[in-house]
Amino acid sequence: MDEKIVSLLQKYRANTLSDDEYAQLKSWMEEREENSQYMATFISLYKIQHMQEAYRLADPGKAYRAIQSRYRKRKNVKRIRYFAAAACLIALISTITLLLQPFGGGEDSLARIDFQRSGQPVLFTSTNGEVKSLENGGELITQNSDDTAAIYHTVQTQRGGNFKLILPDQSVVWLNADTKVRYAADFLHDRTLELSGEAYFDVQKNGSAFYVKGGGNTIRVLGTTFNVSAYASKPVVTTLVHGAVEVSNLRDKLTLAPNEQATSATAADALAVKTVNTAIYTSWIDGIFEFQSANLADIMEQLAQWYDIEVEYQDPKLKNVHFTGSLFRDNSIAYSLQIIQEISEVKFRTQNGKLYVYK
Structure with missing residues (x-):
C-alpha cells in the first residue's frame, strides 16, 4: 500500500x-x-x-x-x-x-443484486396543504412565525432518505429514512416536535423546555443531544448522548443520564433502561450502519428501508443470526450483503423484485 x-x-x-x-x-x-x-x-x-x-x-x-x-x-x-x-x-x-x-468475488447472484438507494425527494407540507419538494440529503433552515393561529409544518423523508432540519431556535434535527416530524410555525413559543420514524437532536437551550413526542412517549429536554427511534409498530428507543432528558409514557417517567437508553414496546409498557455505546445508535447521521450483536432481521429492516426493498426469509430462524460490524450507507446494497455473506452462512438472491435470504 x-x-x-x-x-x-x-x-x-x-x-x-x-x-x-x-x-x-x-x-x-x-x-x-x-x-x-x-x-x-x-x-x-x-x-x-x-x-x-x-x-x-x-x-x-x-x-x-x-x-x-x-x-x-x-x-x-x-x-x-x-x-x-x-x-x-x-x-x-x-x-x-x-x-x-x-x-x-462473492456469489454470482450478488453481482445481480442492484437495488439502488431511493432518490425520492423530502416533502415539506404546511397546514394549508401546500407541498414543496426538497432535495434528499439536503437541509432546511426554518424561520419562526409570530402568527398565533394553529399553523404547523411537516417535513417527511421517504425510504432511502435523510435530511437536516434547522429549527427557528437553532436546534438541529437529522431525519433518518421514512421519518416525519411536525412542529408549530411559531416554534419559539411552542418548542414541541411530533416524531414518527427516527431522528437525532441537538437541542439549544433558550430557557424553555423542548419536547419530542413519538410512539406514545414524551421526551422533555432543556439542552442536549440524543436520538429517538419511534417507527410505527416498533419499540420506542431514546438514546442520550449528552445532557439530560426526561422520558415518560402512560406508565412510567424517568430521567436519563449520558450513555443511557430507554426502551418501551408500547406507551402502556414500563420503560427499560440500560447503558449503551451511543455511537452504535447515532452513526447513521455520518452515513454508517453500525451494529453491535444485532440480529439479521433488524439489519435487513434497515437495509430495506434505505434501499426500498422487500425481504423474504427461507427459514424464519435466519432472522436471529447476530452480527457486529459497520457498513457504509452510500455503498451499493450488494457490497453490504457481501460483507454479511462472507462472515456467515447466510446467502442472498433476488427473484421477482424481492430479496431472498437463505442458507
Whole structure:
C-alpha cells in the first residue's frame, strides 16, 4: 500500500485530516471498489478496537498472527491479504469478537443484486396543504412565525432518505429514512416536535423546555443531544448522548443520564433502561450502519428501508443470526450483503423484485 495512503488513514483515525487530505483519501476510495472495501474494513476494525479499549501500541506482528489463527480455525478460510496492513495501522487484541474482511468475488447472484438507494425527494407540507419538494440529503433552515393561529409544518423523508432540519431556535434535527416530524410555525413559543420514524437532536437551550413526542412517549429536554427511534409498530428507543432528558409514557417517567437508553414496546409498557455505546445508535447521521450483536432481521429492516426493498426469509430462524460490524450507507446494497455473506452462512438472491435470504 502507498505510504501516502497509510499516512492518510492514520490521520483519518486520529481525526486530523485537512480538507485537502480528506479529498485525497476520498479520491483514492473511489478509484477502485477494492479500495472502498478496504476502507470499510479499516473503519470497522478501529471502532471495534476502541469499543474494547485495546492498547494503541499493541504488537502488529502479534495482532496479525492472532488474526491468522482465528481464520485458520474456520472451515472455509477466507482471504486476509489486507489484514497485514490493517494490523500495522491499528492495534488489535485477541478478544475482538468479529473482524470484517476485504471481500473478493462473492456469489454470482450478488453481482445481480442492484437495488439502488431511493432518490425520492423530502416533502415539506404546511397546514394549508401546500407541498414543496426538497432535495434528499439536503437541509432546511426554518424561520419562526409570530402568527398565533394553529399553523404547523411537516417535513417527511421517504425510504432511502435523510435530511437536516434547522429549527427557528437553532436546534438541529437529522431525519433518518421514512421519518416525519411536525412542529408549530411559531416554534419559539411552542418548542414541541411530533416524531414518527427516527431522528437525532441537538437541542439549544433558550430557557424553555423542548419536547419530542413519538410512539406514545414524551421526551422533555432543556439542552442536549440524543436520538429517538419511534417507527410505527416498533419499540420506542431514546438514546442520550449528552445532557439530560426526561422520558415518560402512560406508565412510567424517568430521567436519563449520558450513555443511557430507554426502551418501551408500547406507551402502556414500563420503560427499560440500560447503558449503551451511543455511537452504535447515532452513526447513521455520518452515513454508517453500525451494529453491535444485532440480529439479521433488524439489519435487513434497515437495509430495506434505505434501499426500498422487500425481504423474504427461507427459514424464519435466519432472522436471529447476530452480527457486529459497520457498513457504509452510500455503498451499493450488494457490497453490504457481501460483507454479511462472507462472515456467515447466510446467502442472498433476488427473484421477482424481492430479496431472498437463505442458507
